[in-house]
Structures are given as structure tokens and as C-alpha cells.
Amino acid sequence: xxxxxxxxxxxxxxxxxxxxxxxxAGQRLATQLAMDCSAVVLGQGISQVLGELSGMDLAxxxxxxxxxxxxxxxxxxxxxxxxVVKHAVPGYVVFPHSYLVRDFAPVLATRFSQVLIPDVIAxxxxxxxxxxxxxxxxxKLNADYRQVGDGPCFVSVxxxxxxxxxxxxxxxxxEAIAVNLVPEQIRTxxxxxxxEVAQTVDLTTAPVIVSVGRGIREQENIPxxxxxxxxxxxxxxxxxxICDAGWLPMERQVGSSGQTVxxxxxxxxxxxxxxxxxxxxxxxKTVIAINKDENAxxxxxxxxxxxxxxxEVVPALTKAILAAKG
Amino acid sequence: xxxxxxxxxxxxxDAQLAVxxxxxxxxxxxxxxAINEPDAYALEEALQLKEALQQVGQPDAEVIALxxxxxxxxxxxxxxxxxxxxxxxxxxxxxxxxxxxxxLVALLAETIRVESPDLxxxxxxxxxxxxxQTGVVLAELLEIPHATLILRVKVxxxxxxxxxxxxxxxxxxxxxxxxxxxxxxxxxxxxxxxSGGNRLRYATLxxxxxxxxxxTRTVEATPATATPSVALERVYLPEKQKRTEMLxxxxxEIAAQIVEKLRFEVRVL
Numbered sequence: 001x002x003x004x005x006x007x008x009x010x011x012x013x014x015x016x017x018x019x020x021x022x023x024x025a026g027q028r029l030a031t032q033l034a035m036d037c038s039a040v041v042l043g044q045g046i047s048q049v050l051g052e053l054s055g056m057d058l059a060x061x062x063x064x065x066x067x068x069x070x071x072x073x074x075x076x077x078x079x080x081x082x083x084v085v086k087h088a089v090p091g092y093v094v095f096p097h098s099y100l101v102r103d104f105a106p107v108l109a110t111r112f113s114q115v116l117i118p119d120v121i122a123x124x125x126x127x128x129x130x131x132x133x134x135x136x137x138x139x140k141l142n143a144d145y146r147q148v149g150d151g152p153c154f155v156s157v158x159x160x161x162x163x164x165x166x167x168x169x170x171x172x173x174x175e176a177i178a179v180n181l182v183p184e185q186i187r188t189x190x191x192x193x194x195x196e197v198a199q200t201v202d203l204t205t206a207p208v209i210v211s212v213g214r215g216i217r218e219q220e221n222i223p224x225x226x227x228x229x230x231x232x233x234x235x236x237x238x239x240x241x242i243c244d245a246g247w248l249p250m251e252r253q254v255g256s257s258g259q260t261v262x263x264x265x266x267x268x269x270x271x272x273x274x275x276x277x278x279x280x281x282x283x284x285k286t287v288i289a290i291n292k293d294e295n296a297x298x299x300x301x302x303x304x305x306x307x308x309x310x311x312e313v314v315p316a317l318t319k320a321i322l323a324a325k326g
Numbered sequence: 327x328x329x330x331x332x333x334x335x336x337x338x339x340d341a342q343l344a345v346x347x348x349x350x351x352x353x354x355x356x357x358x359x360a361i362n363e364p365d366a367y368a369l370e371e372a373l374q375l376k377e378a379l380q381q382v383g384q385p386d387a388e389v390i391a392l393x394x395x396x397x398x399x400x401x402x403x404x405x406x407x408x409x410x411x412x413x414x415x416x417x418x419x420x421x422x423x424x425x426x427x428x429x430l431v432a433l434l435a436e437t438i439r440v441e442s443p444d445l446x447x448x449x450x451x452x453x454x455x456x457x458x459q460t461g462v463v464l465a466e467l468l469e470i471p472h473a474t475l476i477l478r479v480k481v482x483x484x485x486x487x488x489x490x491x492x493x494x495x496x497x498x499x500x501x502x503x504x505x506x507x508x509x510x511x512x513x514x515x516x517x518x519x520x521s522g523g524n525r526l527r528y529a530t531l532x533x534x535x536x537x538x539x540x541x542t543r544t545v546e547a548t549p550a551t552a553t554p555s556v557a558l559e560r561v562y563l564p565e566k567q568k569r570t571e572m573l574x575x576x577x578x579e580i581a582a583q584i585v586e587k588l589r590f591e592v593r594v595l
Contacts, residue, residue, distance in 0.1 A: 074462075074472065075471070099474075099500070099501055099502050102450075102459075102474060102475075103473075103474045104462075106458075107462055107463065107466045110428065110463050110467070111466075114428075114555045115426045115427045115554075115556045116457075116459060118457055119456065119457075119458070136455060136456065136561065137337070137343060137456075138453060138456070140343055141343060141352070141563060142563070142564045143558050143559075143560065144558070144559045145557065147555065147556055148553070149554070149555025187511065188471050188510065189510040189511075190508075190509045191507060191508045193505045194505070194506055194507070195504055195506070196506065207594070214339070232588075232594065232595075240521070240522065243522065245525075258504070259504075264593075265592050265594050272339075285592075286592045287568075289570075293342075294572075295343075295563075299570050299572075300564065300568065300570070302570045303568065303571065304570065305570045305571070305572045305573065306580050307572060313577045316577035316580070316581040317577075317580075317581040317584055319581065320581035320582055320585045321581075321585060321595065324585045325595065
């Protein structure tokens with residue numbers, strides 16, 4: 001049992017950004033351990049992705065094509081990857097931490113009596129093997145995890161944690177693996193993905209965004225943030241809990257399940273900065289955060305921070321901005 | 327139809343966390359605990375399903391709240407009963423930290439098998455560990471199909487006989503970037519619930535009163551024996567990724583400093 005195997009994902013014939021990051025993580029882990037790094041891609045009609053992978057520094061690319069792997073089902077992926085892992089016997093299996101992977105990878109690990117180490121943000125070299133760093137309590141704390149079992153080690157890596165640009169080039173051979181998969185093994189029936197009514201608020205082009213989070217406490221307080229947004233000529237956005245509660249429409253949500261924005265200014269009001277939110281806004285040029293908890297993770301990505309009561313600071317700021325604008 | 331909702335008790339969201347002296351977990355001394363938020367949505371979904379089932383002539387639809395943990399988790403189960411769960415099961419265990427996901431889920435599976443529910447709901451992940459895999463692994467150990475990140479559950483009734491025990495559900499699943507998908511599953515099945523698919527209810531006074539008469543069964547957990555396959559070795563404060571300039575002063579002073587930054591550095595004023 002040796003080597004690193006990266007399971008990649010494609011969308012419309014191209015590797016996802018997160019898959020490239022997972023490949024970079026896999027290559028790095030392999031270098032750390034002086035092991036080979038290989039990749040596996042599953043699906044139906046994967047030739048284009050194989051072309052993309054054939055330019056990377058990998059020991060091998062495993063190609064698994066089967067009509068029952070399209071559309072995705074957890075059952076199909078688990079059965080197929082179980083056979084791939086038994087065939088390739090890797091020491092480590094690396095996944096992108098995508099919604100798809102969250103759906104099946106824990107089952108795959110269970111098949112090998114292992115536990116997936118999900119959402120890893122860094123891999124460090126430790127004396128007894130690699131240390132996998134994860135976030136706890138929505139990013140308030142970090143934790144070091146280590147594999148102590150003897151089976152393959154399954155990990156998934158968080159978006160934005162490894163640099164896809166660090167990928168090394170090469171010319172790996174492709175090995176097709178025929179997997180046994182029958183329709184009776186697929187217990188769920190997925191239908192085609194769809195979008196809700198067209199989004200009417202496009203936050204991605206807004207130069208200035210005022211974003212409001214749980215710290216606003218009540219729906220009645222939303223106008224406080226709206227007034228600040230109006231004073232700045234900004235779009236009003238929110239973190240997921242605000243939209244979940246129906247205080248602002250879903251189309252104003254920033255984060256992994258909402259829109260990804262990179263404005264000139266992102267002013268976060270009462271947002272603690274759970275990772276699901278940070279991935280949607282950490283590309284902003286300048287981040288100003290107002291939050292009562294000085295240890296809130298939002299301050300890790302903020303250029304300017306105010307550890308204080310938003311109910312005092314926000315009205316004062318609105319007033320000062322209006323005065324400055326004359 | 328029998329619905330089990332597996333919930334977890336976690337430190338309250340605003341809790342000030344401090345790393346324990348041995349650096350392996352947080353100091354639990356003064357913390358207040360609450361239901362894990364995604365699990366609250368799972369409970370709400372279960373209660374709404376039960377009410378819908380009762381309306382189509384299935385009066386024996388039942389919601390069972392299940393929680394593993396030390397004595398303190400009884401309060402979370404009481405809240406679930408007050409909100410409308412019919413009964414509760416407390417798997418009493420003081421050594422959860424010594425169990426990895428597989429060992430913990432084995433414990434849940436053991437208890438759930440006895441109930442043989444038609445549907446199991448749980449939150450998609452916990453606010454403390456955030457591993458997001460308890461539900462999925464539970465489905466695997468119970469050998470039933472699952473679906474994750476579910477916003478809405480629709481029971482598919484036999485149209486000729488809506489009072490018959492349903493055999494399938496259709497769920498609305500959240501995908502990335504604003505995409506969704508419907509998935510059909512045969513029962514029994516396990517679903518992990520995403521927050522925001524429904525509106526959480528509060529316990530009523532009547533509900534709190536009624537909860538006192540409801541049954542909570544306590545099951546003593548079998549001691550952890552299996553060697554874990556992963557270990558949490560160290561907990562610590564993360565290093566800052568950016569240099570943050572903290573602005574201090576009275577609200578008016580802070581506002582003046584921000585205006586200056588907006589004008590001369592960010593240049594949006």
C-alpha cells in the first residue's frame with residue numbers, strides 16, 4: 001500500500017478548480033512522503049478531462065468509464081471507487097471537498113473501515129506521518145488530525161487552501177479500469193439539476209457591498225445595515241443565517257451556497273466569518289469588519305477591524321459617511 | 327411512519343472558547359450548550375412531515391429525537407419534546423471524544439436498528455467538529471440509501487390509498503452555485519438536512535407542559551473498545567492570514583477613522 005491517489009471531478013468536460021487544488025495537494029503530499037501521485041477520474045465521456053490530466057506530473061491516470069456513473073449517484077461512485085482503491089492500493093486518497101464528495105466519500109472510507117478526514121486546510125509533515133489541519137467551531141479554532149488506522153487514509157481538501165498554480169507538469173500513462181456496476185446497486189433516482197427563478201440581484205459586479213450577519217439579531221434591525229449601504233451607494237448582502245431566516249432574500253446571500261464576490265470594498269457587519277461565508281468574499285480588495293467578538297474568524301481576512309457593538313458603530317458610521325459626502 | 331431525528335448538542339454559537347490545558351480539546355467548564363443548528367432544521371422538517379402525514383390519515387406518524395452524550399444533552403432532548411417530538415432516546419456516554427466517527431455512528435446505529443424507522447433525519451454537519459459525515463456513515467452502517475444537503479422532503483403517497491405506509495420520498499437537494507436537484511429514494515432512507523429549508527418553530531408553553539409527560543429512554547453506551555482510525559491531536563487558535571488593523575475609540579472616533587480609510591485608501595467616497 002503506497003502512493004497518493006487524487007479523485008478528481010469534472011464539469012462540462014473540464015476539471016473543476018477545486019480538483020486542480022486537490023491535485024496540487026496530492027502532489028505535495030506525495031513529495032513529502034517520497035511517494036507517487038496518481039489521479040482517477042470517473043464518469044461517462046471523460047476523454048477531454050483525460051487530455052487535461054495527461055499534461056500533469058502524475059505516475060498514472062486511472063480512467064473509469066461506465067454508463068451508470070452519469071448522472072452522479074453516491075451508490076455508483078462508492079461501488080466504482082471501492083474497486084479502484086482495491087486495484088491501485090494507495091496509501092492516501094485525496095478528494096476536493098465538494099458537495100459531491102461530501103455525499104459519498106464518508107461511505108467509501110467506511111467500506112475500508114476508515115474515517116474520512118474532511119475539509120483539510122493544510123498538510124504538514126509530522127514525525128509519525130502527515131498531519132492534517134482542519135478547522136473547528138466554524139473556523140474559530142484549528143485542529144491537527146492524524147491517521148492512526150492502518151487502512152488507506154482518506155482526506156478531502158478545502159477550496160482555496162492549496163494553489164492550483166503549483167501543479168507540476170508531466171506525461172503520465174492512462175490506465176482504463178473496467179468496474180462492475182449493475183443498475184440494482186443504484187438505489188436513488190436523481191433528476192437533472194435546475195436553478196430557481198433567474199437571479200435578479202447580481203452582487204458579483206457590485207463595487208461596494210455592505211454585508212450583514214447574525215450579529216444584527218433581529219429582522220427589525222436590518223434597516224440599520226440598509227441605511228449604511230444606501231449612504232455608501234452599496235449593495236446589501238448577507239450571510240446564510242440571515243437568508244435562512246427570511247430577513248433578506250436568498251439572492252442576496254454571499255458564500256459557498258450563494259454568490260462569490262470580489263468587490264473593491266466588503267463591509268461585514270455582525271458577520272462572524274464561518275468558512276462557508278469566507279469562501280464567498282475573501283477575494284474582496286478591502287475588507288472592513290465590525291463584530292463584537294474580537295476572536296471572530298472574519299478578522300482573519302479583514303484589513304480593518306472594529307471589535308465593538310455594531311448597534312453603536314454602524315449608525316455613527318452612516319452619519320459620518322453622509323456628513324463626508326456633504 | 328416512524329421518523330428518527332439524530333441531534334447533537336454543541337456549545338452555543340457565541341461561546342467564548344478557550345483551549346484546554348492539555349491542548350487536545352476546549353475547556354468545557356463554563357460553556358452553555360444548545361442544539362446543533364442544522365439538527366434543529368432536521369427536527370423541524372421531521373415535525374412538519376409528521377403533521378402532513380397526520381392530515382392524510384396517518385395518525386400514528388411518530389417523531390423520535392435521539393442524542394448521544396453526557397447527562398447535559400437531556401436538556402436538548404427536552405427541548406425537542408417540547409417542540410413536538412413524541413419521545414426521546416438518550417444514549418448516555420461520557421467518552422464521545424475517544425470515539426471517531428465510525429465508533430460513534432456504530433453506537434447510534436445499534437440504537438436505531440431496534441426502532442427500525444422509515445426515515446432518519448439529521449443535520450448536514452455539526453457546528454463544533456464540522457466533519458459532516460455522521461449521517462452518511464450512519465446510512466452505510468444501516469445499509470440504507472441516503473441523500474445529503476436536503477432542503478425539503480416530500481413523502482410520495484400511494485395515490486389510491488394515501489393512508490398506506492409510504493414507500494418513497496422525493497427530496498430537494500442543494501448543489502453548488504445556486505443549483506438544485508430532485509432525488510427520489512426508497513424508504514427506509516437517511517437524509518442530512520441543510521439549514522434554511524424550513525422555518526424553525528419555538529416551543530409553546532403548552533408544548534413544554536406536554537413534554538413532561540413524554541417518554542425519554544436512556545440507553546447506556548457500550549464502552550468504546552475499537553481503536554480509532556483517526557485522532558485529533560491538538561487544538562489551537564489559527565494564525566491570522568492578513569494583518570488586520572484594529573480601529574479603536576468611541577463609535578464616533580471609529581466612524582471618523584473608517585471614513586478616512588474609505589476616502590484615501592479604499593477610494594470609494
